[in-house]
Structure formats: structure tokens, C-alpha cells
Amino acid sequence: MTTTPTDRARELLAVLMRDPVGRVTPSVYETGRVVADAPWLGGHDRRLRYLLGAQRADGGWGDSAGYAVVPTVSAVEALLGTLRRTQEPFPDELAAAAGRGLRVLADWLGRGTSLPDTPAADLIVPALVERINDHLTFFAARPGHRFVDGVRALPDVDRRRLDAVHALVGVGRPVPQKLLHAFEVLGPVARRHSGVTLVAGAVGASPAATAAWIGDPELPGTDPEALAYLRASVVPLDGPVPCCTPITVFERAWTLSALVRAGVPVRPEPRLVAELTAALGPQGTATGPGLPADADTTSVTLYALARLGHPTDPASLLHYDLGSHFCTWRGEDGRSVTTNAHVLEALGWHARHTSTGTSRYGTRVAALARWLGDEQQSDGAWVDRWHASPYYATSSVVSALDRYAPAEIAGPAVDRAVDWVVATQRADGSWGRWAGTVEETAYALHVLLGVDGPARPGVGEAVGRGLRHLADADDHHHYPPLWHDKDLYTPVLIVRATILAVGQLALTRSDLVSDTCRAPLRRDMASPMISSA
Template sequence: MTAPIPGGWGRPDVAGAARELFAAMALEPSGRVTPSVYETGRVVSDAPWLAGHRRRLSYLVDEQRPDGGWGAPGGYAVVPTLSAVEALLASVRDQGATRHEPGGPSRVELLTAAVRGLTALRGWLADGPPELPDTPAADLIVPALTDRINAHLDLLDGEPGRGPLAGELPSAVDRRRFVALDALLAGGRPVPQKLLHAFEVLGPAARGRVDVTPVAGAVGASPAATAAWVAGPADADPAVLSYLETAVAQHDGPVPCCTPITAFERGWTVSTLARAGVAVRPAPRLITELAEAVGPEGAATGPGLPADADTTSVALYALALLGRPVDPDSLGRYDVGSHFCTWQGEDGRSVTTNAHVLEALGWHAHHTPGGAARHGDRVAALAEWLRTRQETDGCWTDRWHASPYYATSCAVLALDAHAPAGTATSAVERAVDWVVATQRPDGSWGRWAGTVEETAYALHVLLGTAGTPRRGVREAVARGLAYLAAADDRAAHPPLWHDKDLYAPLLIVRAAVIAVWQLAITRSDLATGVDRNASAAASDGPMIRSA
């Protein structure tokens, strides 16, 4: 757990906070990510033999909401609730496999939580399928888990006081893609690489498939996918068991959706700090490892995942800001003409991926010999594409984060720094006005409630852009900084990032908050009350080294 930035609002210790952040990255190279209800439920169901099973069950019971669901509001609750309900019912059916572990919820507690979850699901589905967010593999996960839950409903027969639960649970999505996947694999076709992260949707058919080879002990960098593939401890490769045990150890039972996230965490953290002007000089080993993560096809978030334009572009931008630029040729394979896909075969388009590509190509266009001739036209076209994706109210939204404040900060910072002069001025101004207009009474910003993370992104928009300050910006900045100064940033950050379930990459979020204070020091014309000379991490201060 990182400490709050010491010294108060007027004298933030940016350098000390950044040093602590790099030390945490060195101590936990796999990355720091919040646990996932969805992923934990899949490990409960598919690997009840794995150490920490009872603690995972307790986590699921403890995380249930008062309304019987799990997860974030609205459609975000469907996937984690299906996973938790199926896991609880599977555990009731298979309790004999885990009797060697004492403690944990009783059979009555498991059934009670499962029935409450089923009741919530039936209520959500009563008027037709809810609108599901654009999270990875949701159209496969939902029908797969619905089928598994329906296969467990006989457990409720004759249970006193369990309520009217007659009939099967209807699917919340169109099943055609799920059926097509079954047909594809039944015909002897190999598992598509982009499916590996959600490999657990295959159920029993996932066990030991010979066309799947774990990478660094993991299938698709996912504890759930890996647990679905391995048959059990007796037959498992030691590297696979080690991967699962390490994932379990991160939260003493519950597991995250994706681990490790080394390149992702380092790229986002370094680029966020350096973009804001924090004088960053990580240990040479960290820089070398980040550069090595960028291969001919780019960089991947985790082992066994396909390389993607998002991780690649952020790694390239971070390396460039560190003085170790790598040629961005690998991004060419993601260029689809109008924009850049996150990976080949992507369903949908990502604003934030394209904002990050704009930063990477924009840096090379301005700072490398011949860069303007080589990348200038693509930078201009990409800036125009981003501009046209702006919502009518002035914000941007994206498929990789639940909050428009993240997408808006990514788009605004990329356009403000790299769009051809004058072409994005109006878009940036509209975004600034939207941020000012949507501030909450307590000085925070947030989609569902005010959060430290979303407040940081909003302040990046207000403090990180050039030009004459818009009306209301100074007042909004003062209130936002006061909120951050009073907030306990040791508290848990609500999961807002999209994976199969929502999650929070904690050190990346921490970097966004640290960067706000550096921006406040640099933009003291806007951030009244912040001492411009307060931080040793300002431009005249010593570089920051990690251990």
C-alpha cells in the first residue's frame, strides 16, 4: 500500500511519492491489480483443489451487494453475478473435494447467497436482457455461465425456504457466437489466440487441450483460463501450478483477471509521470525490460496474450520520454486505414488506443530525423479521427474503461500535444467545458460517485492543456485539488477498468494522482495555493531512481 503524498496541499512531495511508486514496481514486477469476483468465481468452480479455496468462497460471500448481485451498477453486474452464483452452486455440489480446508462459509450460507444472486438475475432479466457493457468476451461468458447455472438448479429441489425458482435462467445475450465457437472447435479448428484470455468459457472441453500451450505457466495471462485448462495438481506442469499459486498469493485467495501486467503497468506509469513533467529516471533494468517487451509485433499486456496497439503505443511513448526511443514500425500492423485497431480482428474501436497511438507517432514525428515526413500525415489523420469520435456533450467514452473521464483525458492530452495546430482547439475547449460542468459539489468527479482516480483524470484535462484557461477552470481546479488533498488515497479504488470484470491497476491509478500534483506545481497560474518550488521532482530537481 502506498502512502499519501506527504506535506499537504501547498507542499506536495512528488519526488518522494514517485520514488515509492517505483520501489513498489520493483518489489512486485507482476503488477498490482485488484481481485476480481468473476475470475475468483471461475477458479472456485474449476480448481477447488487449489490452496485458498475457502478464502475465495468467503470473498465471494462477503462481496455480495445488498440487492443480491455482485460488481458495479447496471449491466456491469451481470458477468460477475453469473460467475459468483455458478461458483457457489458448484461448491455446494462438490463440497467433499475441499473438506481438507477448515473454515469458510457453511452450506447454508453458500446456498443463501446463491439464491439471492439468482433472484437478482431473474429480476434483471424479467423485462428482457439488460444492456451489457463492452467488456471482453461477455457474449461468450454469459451464455456459458447461464448453461452451467441451469445445470445446477436441481440442487435447489426440496430446499426449504428457497423461494420460487422454477424454470431455467434465460440467457442475457444472443447465443449465436457461442454456438459458432462450439462448432468451430468441434470441427477440429485450433483455439483462436484472442480467445485464450477467456478460455474458461469452453467449460469441461477446456481441460488439457493439446492445441493450447501455457506461456510462463499461464493460459492467456488469466488465472481462470489456466485453471480451466489444467486437469488437477497431480498432472499439472510445475510452471502452471506456480503461476496459479502466485496469482492466489496476491490477495491471499481471491485472484485478479489478468496477471502479470508488467509491460502494461510500467508503460502507463512511466508515461503518465513523464508526460506531466515528473523527472523520471527508472533503474536501467526496468527500461531494458520495457524495451525488450516491444517485439516485431509490438508488446502484449501479459504472457500468452496477443500483442496489441494499446500496450505497444504506450510502451513506445514511455521509452521515448525516457530517452530510449524504439522505432514505431510495429504499430503498422494495427493500422486499418481510418484508425488503429487494438488487435487484429477486434470487434469495435477504441478511442484510448488511438489516443495512445497518436502520442507515440506524434512524438516520433516531432523528435526523430525524417519523422515529420514519415509520420506526419498519419498523425494528422488520426487526430481528425479522434476529433470526430467526441460526444456531443464534449466528452469521449471508450471500451477499455467505464469512466468517460479516463477516455476524455487520453483524447485531450493526445490532441492538445500532437494534433496539427488549430485542428483540435475547439474539441479540447469543449472537453474542458464538459469537465468543469460535471464537477460534483464536493469537488470530485466520477461516473457513479466521486473517486480519486476520476478526479485525477479530470484535473489532467484542466491542468495538462495549453491555451488560455476557460471560464470556471481556476475554481474547478481549486476544488478538485482540495478534494484530492483531503481524500484518503490509502482507501480502495473502485474498479473502473475493463477486463472480463472491472478492475483497478493500483499503481497506474497512483501515478495519475502523483502526476496531478506535478501539474499543479507547473501550472501554478491555475492551481493557486500550490508552491511551485515545493517538489524535488520539478524540472530543476534530481531525477527519480527506482531500486
């Protein structure tokens, strides 16, 4: 029996309601910090085993290029700290893994490997290098520890930002809310810091930050809600932990927007709509408890609600308006094209569909569209700070420009993006930054199938190859981490919604998709969409 995108969307929304915390892949970085700062927490041995199993053949952890530095410094520091607490003789497996990690770290840092623009990387790396070097000094005074052969100390890294944060927190000034998600970088200073207010038991929606704040759970005044949050964070992944949890609003907003943007007929439970609406405050909404409200989550929530027939005035977004573009949050270092693409969708919908929207937001929509056009790369793609893949950024911007930008801005930019997508397809029909992935292939197909107007040269052939690849590959349910948090992760249900939405686009684009291409897609829709993992 075959199922439709609507059937699968109904199943997906049921999962959203059944598991409101959200589904994300485990984080090497966050797991390493919980190993280091909460060895008393149940599942410690499983977390150690996870770190050992996740180590790469070259000694590092994590993904390609500079993305490996943050998870590797975390894992190495966690293993060295565990060895330091362990009675001799040391476990050979831990010592060998720590040694391999140290050697590759010394090589990367010695060569000045550049760090991607992931949250708090400029704080995490110097903080953990300092702790690693402290461990090495400790072991150097105890001869015979062969796992540190050839590495007496890791090279120094720039710690000016970290020193500035320590100085700020040390004088008793309020802790900036955006720091809370990476509060563990402060080490012992983080323990029971009076400037922290728990939200739903969490510090910055982060198990690592919460573990660092708790410190020793045997000390008087331990908050039971914080302990409950920490324990709950590790249960879904049987030991390892995610970087950010819960992600309730983020997961629901992105999932719903992916479906309605592609025209999948969805009718979410009234409770889901009510809870999303209630999450919006005067400054919008945040990804998780204890995080600052941000323009990205706010705009996607506003857009999803509007498309579902429950529009809310997007005035909260004006809090993030910098004139030229919108910041993700006030005080942001850098800028995000996908945040601004999502803002364009939210404001653009209201400008087009409400009686006062044109007068209130029309001028801003046109200016923001021009800014996004100016941010396009010379090859036709866009890149962003919240995702490793240019296909995510390009899909986000193309969707916004094609629907809500003036034609003279959208037309040339979208054409260049479509040509770039066609030109970068891999021989097997997939797309991807480092290797072909199902997720990135879905983004590329959203660009090719979601654009109105006559098809550009080569689009039909590229769509056919891409759909065949998607139908063949999707049964594996494996999505390499590409989303930016302290290290890379995958929001599983959001990715599933993105792939599901391709099916809807393919079924409605008879001008580009033949019945031969639709057949395997229909068969794939009959398979279970959500695994039990």
C-alpha cells in the same frame, strides 16, 4: 517533512521493480471461476468467504448497471456448484447467498439488462447461464432445496457467439489467441486442450483460464508450471484472484507515461528501461504472457521510452493500422478511442522529434487526429471500451490532441472537452461517472491543468475545488474498480501515478493554482504513497 512528486515517483518506481507481477484489485468473476474449476487449490475456503462477503444487499455482485451481470453469474454458478458437491445438509449461508443471487439474475436477464463492452461478456454470460440452469435441473430433482424458490431456470440469452467458438475449437482448428484469456467459457472442452500453448505457465494470463485448462491436477501429465502459476496468482490477495496477471509491461508503461507526460522528472533504473525495450517485438508487445500483442500497450510503451530518452521506431504500430484508425489487435470487435489516442502520442512524438518521423508518420498523425475529433461526443466528452469512466477517455484524448494534433483540429475539440469537465464537477469538488472518485478527479484535473493556452471560463475555480477534494480524499487509498477486464478492476500503481502526476501539474501551473491550493497538496505528498496491501 514534505516530499516532491519526484521523491514519490522514485518510491513508486522502486515498487514497480520490487513487485514486477503488478498490483491489481481482486476479481469476483475470476475468483468464482477458480472456486468452480479448481476447488482443490489451496485457499478454496477463503475464496468462498470472499464471494460471500462481496455480495451486495440486492443479491448481486460487482458494480453499477450492467457491469454487475458478469460477476454475478460467476459467483452464483460457483456457489451452486459448491452446493452440488457438498454433502447435505447444505451450509445455510451458501444456500441463502445463491438464492439471492439467482433471484436478482432472473430479474436482470428477464428485463434484458444490457451488457457493457467488457472482454468476452457475450461468451461468459451464456456459458454460465447454461451451467446455472444445469445446476437448477439437478436440484429440482431433489425436493426441499428452498434456495431456488421461484427460479426454475434463468431466461435464455443469445449464445450464437459461444456456439461459433465451440464449433471452431471442436474441429481442431488453432485456438485464436484472443480467446485464451477467457478460455474457461469452453467448460470441459478447455481441459488439456491441445491447441493451447502455456506462456510462463499461464493460459491467456488468466487464473480462470489456466484452472479450466488444468482440470483435475491428479491426472497424468499435469504441467507443474501451470500449477505454480495458479498458486502464485492467489498468494498476493490471500485467496481471491485478479482477472489478468502478471501485468508487468502494462503497469510499467502506463505508470511511466503518466509521470513523464506531466513532466515529473524520473530516472528509472536502467534494468527497467532495458526490460521495457526488450518486450517490444516486430508486432509490439502484449499486456501479459499469452495475450496477443496490442496497439495500446505497444504505443504507451513506445511513448514512455521516447520521453525517457530511449526512442524506438514505432513501425510495429503500422501492423494495427486500418486506414481510418488503429485497431487494438487484429480482429478486434469494435474500436477504442484511448488506444488511438495513445497511438497518436507515440507516432506524434516521433513525427516531431526524429529526423525521419515527419515524412514517415506526419500524414498519419494528422489523419488520426481528425478521426479522434470525429469520435467526440456531443457533450464534449469521449467514451471508451477499456474503462468505465468518460473522464479516463477524455483525459487520454485531450492529452494526445493538445500536444500532437494540428491546431485547427485540437483547438475546438479540446475547448469542448474542457467545458464539459468544468460543467460536470460535483458539489464536493470531485468528478465521477456514478459517484465522485479520486481516480476520476485526477483525470479531470489532468484535462484542466495539462492543456496549453489561456484558461477557459471557470477552469481556475474548478481546479481549486478539485485539488482541495483530492488532498482531502487521497489518504483513504481506496479506488473503486473502473478498468475493463472480464469484470471491473483497478491497476493500483497506475492510478497512484495518475494522482501523483496531478501534483506535478499543480506545482507548475501558477497561473491556475494558488499557493493556498498547493499547501494541502504538499502536505499530502509527505504521507506514505504505497500501502503494504
